[in-house]
Amino acid sequence: MLQAQIDLLVVEAQSGNTKAFECLVVYFHPQLLSFGLSLNSNRTVIDDALQETWMSISRKLRTLKDPRAFKSWLFRVVRWRVIDLTKSKASQYESLDEHLLQGGAEMSMELDESTLELRALKQAIDQLADSEKSVITLYYLAEFSVFEISQILEIPEGTVKSRLNRVRNQLQQIIVD
Numbered sequence: 001m002l003q004a005q006i007d008l009l010v011v012e013a014q015s016g017n018t019k020a021f022e023c024l025v026v027y028f029h030p031q032l033l034s035f036g037l038s039l040n041s042n043r044t045v046i047d048d049a050l051q052e053t054w055m056s057i058s059r060k061l062r063t064l065k066d067p068r069a070f071k072s073w074l075f076r077v078v079r080w081r082v083i084d085l086t087k088s089k090a091s092q093y094e095s096l097d098e099h100l101l102q103g104g105a106e107m108s109m110e111l112d113e114s115t116l117e118l119r120a121l122k123q124a125i126d127q128l129a130d131s132e133k134s135v136i137t138l139y140y141l142a143e144f145s146v147f148e149i150s151q152i153l154e155i156p157e158g159t160v161k162s163r164l165n166r167v168r169n170q171l172q173q174i175i176v177d
Helices: 003-014 018-039 043-063 067-088 090-104 113-126 130-141 146-153 157-176
Strands: none
Touching (some): 003 067, 018 067, 067 146, 113 130, 146 157
């Protein structure tokens, strides 16, 4: 989706158009899910954080002055929600995830070669520090610029660049080994 289309949807959603808001949710939710999982691998925490984010965004959308800032604002809200939930409800989520994993262990599925390659890449990314996972997810999956990432993560642009460089080198080492 082009930035102009996103801006128009934001303006429409600000004026109360629920269909426009639904389009924003459908478009951004997969990106937010990937970003959230780069911050915390607990799917339950991420699902709760995303639900709270969308509820908060729906209430506060009218206060957004610049529609072009919507995407970075959205990712920043997700980041803070994940951090808050991780701190406040860690033990509650751990026991629930353990229960879900036991049920999921009984399922099996055939894997093709591309699935195995994606799984290997995911495992390599999972070995990275959380701060590095966030940067790589925002840059490659959400397609944010270095400046936008610095705004979302509240770190200097130089730090974003150095983390991207370090992550590329680490992934290359992990995959080659």
